[in-house]
Amino acid sequence: MKQAAFSLLTCLTFAGCSTNDDTFSVVRSTLLPNQQKFDARFLFAAGQGARQLKLALLEFEEGSIILSDSSREGVETWITADGGTVMTRDQMIVGLRGFGAGLMAADVNQSQAMVRAGKQGITERFHTYLNGNDETVTRTYRCQIAFRGTQEIVIGASPVKTNLISEDCTSLDQSFQNLYWVIPGNNRIVQTSQWTGEFIGMVATQVVP
Amino acid sequence: MTRGFAGFLAMVCYVGWISHSAAQNLSTYGTPGLIDMPTAEVLPDGHLGFTVAGFGNTVRGTMVFQMLPGVYGTFRYSFLQDFFGSAQPTAPSLYDRSFDIHFQLRHESKKWPSVAIGLRDVGGTGIYAGEYLVATKTFADRLIVTGGMGWGRLASNGGFQNPLCFNNNRFCTRPPSGAGGIGGTGQLDFGNWFRGDAALFGGLKYQFNDRVALLLEYSSDSYTQETSRGIMAVNSPLNFGATYQLSDATQLSAYYMYGSEFGLQLSYVINPASPRNNAGTENAPPALVPVDQVAAASWNLPKRRPDQPGAQQVLAQRIKDEGLLLEGLQVEGGTATVRIENFRYGSSAQAVGRANRALANTLPPRIDTFVVVLLRNGLPITRIETRRSDFAALEQDIDGAWRSLARADVGDAFRMYGGVLSEIYPRFDYRLGPYIAFAFFDPDNPLRGDVGLQLNGDIIARPGLTFSGQLRQPIFGNLDQARRLSNSVIPHVRSDWPLYAKASDLELSHLTAEYIWRPRRDFFARLTAGYLEPMYGGVSGEVLWYPLGSRLALGAELNWTRQRDFDMMFDFRDYNVTTGHASAYYDLGSDYFAQLDAGRYLAGDWGATFTLKREFNNGFKVGGFFTLTTVSFEDFGEGSFDKGITLEVPLSWFTGKPSRRTVGQTIRPILRDGGARLIVRNRLFDYTRAERGPQLASQWGRYFK
Structure with missing residues (x-):
């Protein structure tokens, strides 16, 4: 009898139901993370043949294909299979949602302009993070954009000749290095390694032809 | 007895999964210390x-909270096996509850x-009653040296004449702790503090x-006493120990104590402001669609097919x-x-942001202003007006x-009942799931509980x-096996x-008709x-004055x-x-919240309850309360007066997923009859606070999340 009752309660913990309360689904998805479904918007974008981008969370050793969801005023929003989004401006990450990381916004205008112009020099960038206490903190970084030589990388199955550009940024207590692989001539960014904050750390992207 | 919300135990177990803070050595008393x-x-x-922590015949379980940068408080529950021995053959062991408080008078500096x-x-x-004055200094970042002077229990080895006795005779002797017997527990022993012999202690x-x-x-x-x-045998005043940091949050310690006992301790320290999932892992909001695409959406076209849905x-x-x-x-x-x-x-600001996004992605461009009215069961609480162009420009x-x-117009939603969609009311909500209820500190079984099925x-x-x-x-559970009946x-x-636990099987926890309305702005x-x-039925009425964003709210309740x-x-x-209270709620700032409820309690006693909470911006709350009423300490019985600790944790803090639910527990050393208040659902301050109080603005960082 007790075993049956315990089984019932265990079952209810996972199958408890409610009209307007997400509690049971939240607990289910937390305790059984591998049971999560593909996000509907991701599936819709996939069905529409949306443009793809390779994304890797380097410190978590996770990688996946993300899909273009929308583009507005120079910012492209990419959606992940589990419903997170990455916002980019010319492949430079300006926001993350749904990763636990709180990169709410980034002002990368100066760095973007310098990389696209193929120049070297000093820029400023600003990141706003949302922390676990629901507070936003804006950090200012001073960055050095520098040319690091040429590199041949593979995109899809094809070798591509690129210029490697580094962006070394520091603030009072943080420092990081972003790398951009750009096509000589038009300076279009095709591959990156970018720092998105202390929680997620380095993120790599590569365009999918 | 303290009855908890469903899931609390599961969440406590789940703590093994969560966040982390800087390492800090905690003693067997659960406070920063040595051994x-x-x-x-x-x-x-x-x-x-x-x-x-456990050693010999002693087990101590402790919760310590750093309530201010220099002040921590501690609640401890200790088990001393066979403490009473044959003198109390039916209950030979001692279960003891105790509170500590510690004030850091000065921070460590380079020299001092x-x-x-x-x-x-x-x-x-009073079994652990003792006071201390202590100094600690770090050398070369590796060696921490501590020396101090103790009184009371902390002067029971190597005691000498109290230095405070030099100029004041009342410090020379110490009255016995707990002289008032069990009925005297709960009262502060002011008359004992720093009295009697003193002794030195120290360590590395x-x-x-x-x-x-x-x-x-x-x-x-x-x-x-032991x-x-x-x-217990004490053969030496020297204790030896080693600690191993299992993770950022967890520490395992092993001791050899008093030349006779081996001990083990597990410590876990969290930072409520830093949950494991940081800002949360909920699904991202839909991307904001360019306004020309919204204009061209089928539902915004002048001619749409009958089978296509309208904008609403x-x-x-x-x-x-x-x-x-x-x-x-x-x-x-x-x-x-x-x-x-x-x-x-959990954040109303995030709900407003999501609603505005849906409006911006759906309504035609001629709509240039969005007004979101936040409701609770249809009751309009707060309105937030946003320019569509601001939302797009600031995303x-x-x-x-x-x-x-700064650009939004946030105001009272008084009388904003208009435009109710015809299909909304009546609305039926239900919830079916498990529950857990606890009762703590019964000497026969310190942790009692029931697990069952709950339908709302x-x-x-x-x-x-x-x-x-x-x-x-x-x-299943053992709440109904409690044998100690009230001697109140x-x-x-x-x-x-x-008696309620024994006599009930299927329980009707509540069955109410409730009307909440806005009598005026x-x-x-x-x-x-x-x-x-x-335990109670009847009629309850309440009025709350709560200006939008105000730190102060005032309420009155009659039952x-x-x-x-x-x-x-x-x-x-x-x-x-007939009971009732006048209540004042005040946001003190810097994460602190105070509440005073004064009035008549269930036993007919008159008095007041004072509550102080540390409320983190993410909704994690740690608090304490006490109630003093016309019931004398003697008539109250063990504990002298009602008091306790509260812990409320948003479900999202554990899961990273948004939720309005919290898991929480009130821990009372003992539940007696003095200062007992009716538990009525949906008291207005808590009912309206998330949409009304300063936290609507303080969590605005989640607006675009």
Whole structure:
């Protein structure tokens, strides 16, 4: 009898139901993370043949294909299979949602302009993070954009000749290095390694032809 | 007895999964220290620590909270096996509850040590009563040296004449602790503090590497009571220990103590402001669509096919997808007003952001202003007006959240009942799932609990009018096995809880009709009738004055109640009482919140309850309260007066997913009848606070999340 009752309660913990309360689904998805479904918007974008981008969370050793969801005023929003989004401006990450990381916004205008112009020099960038206490903190970084030589990388199955550009940024207590692989001539960014904050750390992207 | 919310135990177990804070050595008393002796250190501000330590016949479980940067408080539950021995053959062991408080008087500097003063076991039985003055200094980042002077129990080894006695005779002798017997527990022993002999203690902590630290201390505690009762031997004042940092948050310690006992301890320290999932892992909001694409959407075209949904249907679905309910839509000129119920987000600001996004992605470009009215069961609480252009312009702005708050017009939603969609009312909500209820500190079994099935049902007949019920069916547990019946000399308004547990099977927790309305601007009112809570039924009325964003709110409540029968179904007992309170709620700033409730309690006693909470911006709350009433300490019985600790944790703090639910627990050393208050659902301050109070603005950082 007790075993049956315990089984019932265990079952209810996972199958408890409610009209307007997400509690049971939240607990289910937390305790059984591998049971999560593909996000509907991701599936819709996939069905529409949306443009793809390779994304890797380097410190978590996770990688996946993300899909273009929308583009507005120079910012492209990419959606992940589990419903997170990455916002980019010319492949430079300006926001993350749904990763636990709180990169709410980034002002990368100066760095973007310098990389696209193929120049070297000093820029400023600003990141706003949302922390676990629901507070936003804006950090200012001073960055050095520098040319690091040429590199041949593979995109899809094809070798591509690129210029490697580094962006070394520091603030009072943080420092990081972003790398951009750009096509000589038009300076279009095709591959990156970018720092998105202390929680997620380095993120790599590569365009999918 | 303390009855908890379903899931609390699961969440406590789940703590193994969660966050992390800087390492800090905690003693067997659960406080920053060496092995048994305190140091002058403190935890980082706001941190919360839990320890379990065992050696010989003693087990101590402790919760310590760094309530201010220099002040921590501690609640401890100790088990001393065979403490009473054959003198009490039916209950040979001692279960003891104690509180400590520690003040760091100065921080450590390059030259000078940190200095602290502390009180152990204030207001308990006094078995651990002792005071100390201690200094701690770090050398070469690895060696931490502590030296101090103790009084009371901390002067039971190597005691000498109290230096404070030099100029004041009243410090020369120390009255016995707990002289008033069990009835005197709970009272502060002011007359004992820093009196009687003093003794020196000290020790070293050497940080061997990042994970391992070695401990050595000279203890000024001779464990007099334990040794005299033969449950412990003290052969040496020297204690030795080693700690191993299992993770950022978890520490395992092993000790060799007093030349006779081996001990083990597990410590866990968390930072409530830093949950494991940081800002949360909920699904991202839909991307904001360019306005020309919205204009060209099929529902915004002048001619659409009959089978295509209209803008209202699309909007309702999109708002539903965000965990919100669209209850009303009004379009006047260029302004669209939506009434929404937030079922998902702990942060109302995030709900407003999601609603505005749905509006921006759905309504035609001629709508240039969005007004979101936040509701609770149809009751309009707050309105937020946003320019559509601001929302679009600030979405990617580096300071978008705060600029959007600055540009928003936030106001009272008094009388904003208009535009209710015809299909909304009546609305039926239900919830079926497991529950857990606890009772702590019964000497026969310190942790009692029931696990069972719970069904809630609500019919919201119209805005503010709710018929609600809850049934519980315990499936297994031991609440009904409590043998200690109340010996209270005042009406048994709470202390008969074991009789309720024994007599009930299927429990009707509540069955009420409730109406909540807005009598005028800044005011809320509630009238509830029926079976109000597991032990009482009757009628309850309340009025709350709560200006938008105000730090201060004032309320008044009047209840006519009758005690329910022990079977927790439909019958009543003979006892009835009129109770009521005037309440003041005040946000002190810097995460602190105070509440004062003064009035008449269930036993007919008059008095006041003072509550102080540390409320983190993410909704994690740690608090304490006490109640003093016209019931004398003697008539109250063990504990002298009602008091306790509260812990409330948003479910999202554990899961990273948004939720309005919290898991929480009130821990009372003992539940008696003095200062007992009616537990009525949906008291107005808590009911309206998330949409009304300063936290609406303080969590605005989640607006674009």
